[in-house]
Amino acid sequence: MQAWRSVNVLICFYSRYGNTAKLAEAVGEGAQISPQDQVWIRRVPDLEPDDVIRQDERWWRTRESLRARFPEPQIVEFQRADALVLGSPGYFGTMAAALKHWLETTMSNLWQGAEIEEKAGAAFCTTSTVHGGNEQTILGMLTVLMHIGCVISPAGYLVPTLRRNQMPYGASAVTGPNADIPPSEEDLAMARALGFRVSHVARVLLASRGQEEFRRHFRQWTDPPPTP
Numbered sequence: 001m002q003a004w005r006s007v008n009v010l011i012c013f014y015s016r017y018g019n020t021a022k023l024a025e026a027v028g029e030g031a032q033i034s035p036q037d038q039v040w041i042r043r044v045p046d047l048e049p050d051d052v053i054r055q056d057e058r059w060w061r062t063r064e065s066l067r068a069r070f071p072e073p074q075i076v077e078f079q080r081a082d083a084l085v086l087g088s089p090g091y092f093g094t095m096a097a098a099l100k101h102w103l104e105t106t107m108s109n110l111w112q113g114a115e116i117e118e119k120a121g122a123a124f125c126t127t128s129t130v131h132g133g134n135e136q137t138i139l140g141m142l143t144v145l146m147h148i149g150c151v152i153s154p155a156g157y158l159v160p161t162l163r164r165n166q167m168p169y170g171a172s173a174v175t176g177p178n179a180d181i182p183p184s185e186e187d188l189a190m191a192r193a194l195g196f197r198v199s200h201v202a203r204v205l206l207a208s209r210g211q212e213e214f215r216r217h218f219r220q221w222t223d224p225p226p227t228p
């Protein structure tokens, strides 16, 4: 295996009131293992028109601030990413429509392409209640990542001191009925650990992809048999 490779990590999230954005930043901190790594933290746009968003002053204000800090994801970033991390608030036990919409739009032409093979993948979310579907929301995002062939990098029980609150599927935070309890230091630590792990897995995959032996074995399973 080659000594060291820098990786591109795309963290693609939706957030209305900013809590999920905080987890996204923590995932990004963890993913930046070496200064050469590219970590792109990107917010997918709202689906609702301005006049709807404006009716909720907090949503409007937060949206303006998030848009100033986090650009929208670009297809070229998706193609160049060695790791893809998805994040969303849980909306009725599943990811927000804005993120699903972005994925469907972006991947409709890409999901079978060689350029998306062998990325590492991970997911995080926030919900208002403990049993409000946070695990379900993460599993939904992981399902999408599986459909594009990602090697899933789950949280496991990564950080022993945080075992009381964490879940093994990804990073999460519970923000309360008014979405006004920001992620705790423990939640952020867990998100950083997840970012580190997915970035590390991406690096291992990238290094092994460069090996001729790996390519030879991989082709044996993926290339059509030679015509007699």
Ligand SMILES: Cc1cc2nc3c(=O)[nH]c(=O)nc-3n(C[C@H](O)[C@H](O)[C@H](O)COP(=O)(O)O)c2cc1C
Binding pocket: 014, 015, 016, 017, 018, 019, 020, 021, 088, 089, 090, 091, 092, 093, 094, 126, 127, 128, 129, 130, 131, 132, 133, 175, 176, 178, 179
């Ligand atoms: C349309 C909608 C549906 C929601 N559905 C759920 C839900 O099923 N379970 C839950 O615990 N919280 C639910 N919530 C609350 C959000 O998941 C929670 O406030 C989240 O932390 C917001 O993240 P954000 O600050 O990044 O926007 C819902 C919120 C909205 C607006």
